[in-house]
Amino acid sequence: MPNYIPVFYGSYRTDRMGIRLARYIVAQLQARGDEAELIDAQAVGLPMLDRMFKEYAPGDAPEAMAELAGKIRRADAFILVTGEYNWGMQPGLKNLTDHFLEEWFWRPAAIASYSAGRLGGARANSAWHATLAEMGMVVISSTLTVGSIGQSLDADAQPVGDGGKALERGFPRFADDLAWWTEATKAQRERRAPPY
Template identity: 75%
Template structure:
């Protein structure tokens, strides 16, 4: 069975440069044999967090939330593609993740960050590292930072120039790291039930 990887993207902007990186991640993971799927927060359009999924009585959560909860539970690992807003997180992606908790547990997560500037969203990536760990995920040590994004990926999400070559190199290491942890977590879940 191929690894089932969900790639989360959270920008709600009309001109979304980061979708190039999300598409690149999905496409490249698929080329490596993963069953990768893009989860786009803007398309799901969950409401601002009022009730978490677990706070609804069984069968009463909104259909979109119910479907996404099932996908998260069935996934082997996650990739979070995040822009940096004023040294912070994208609110759309944070809102999506906060609707769930136990659904995330005991799976690895990796972070792709991007920005229009040279730091490639590294500050947002750092914030996400602690948040994802608090939500029960094992955050892999490899992180991909892309900046300036417009000089790294063209409008179709294809790597361009030296920055694009650098992305391809860093993505290969990232994907190997994610695959190792995904396989380790799968084997451990088969061997022993998680403690909670």
């Protein structure tokens, strides 16, 4: 049975380039046999956080929020694709993730970041580690950082130039690391129920 891995993306910008990286990752996971799905925060359209999903009475949460809660609960692992805004996280992605908590627990997460510059969103990538751990996920050590995003992936999410070559070299280890942790956490959940 294939692993279900949602790939979360959070930019709301008009000329967003990171969507290319999110689409690349989804296609690569699917080629490996995983069931991967792009979750675009802009398309989901959750409001700024007022109430978390768990704070609604059963059946009262907005439909998009309830549907996404089901996908998060069903997931075997998660990938977050993040840009870097002023050394920090994208607000759209952070807002989407903050609507949920227990739904994330006991699964691994991986982080891929990008930027227009040469650092590839490394500071946002690093900032997400502590946040995802607090949200109950095991964050794998392998990460992807893609600098000069507009020159590393074309409009069809195909790798180009030196940045694209680096991405193609780095992705297999990133995916293998996530697959190992996905198998480990699935096996443990089958063997023993989480303590909370």
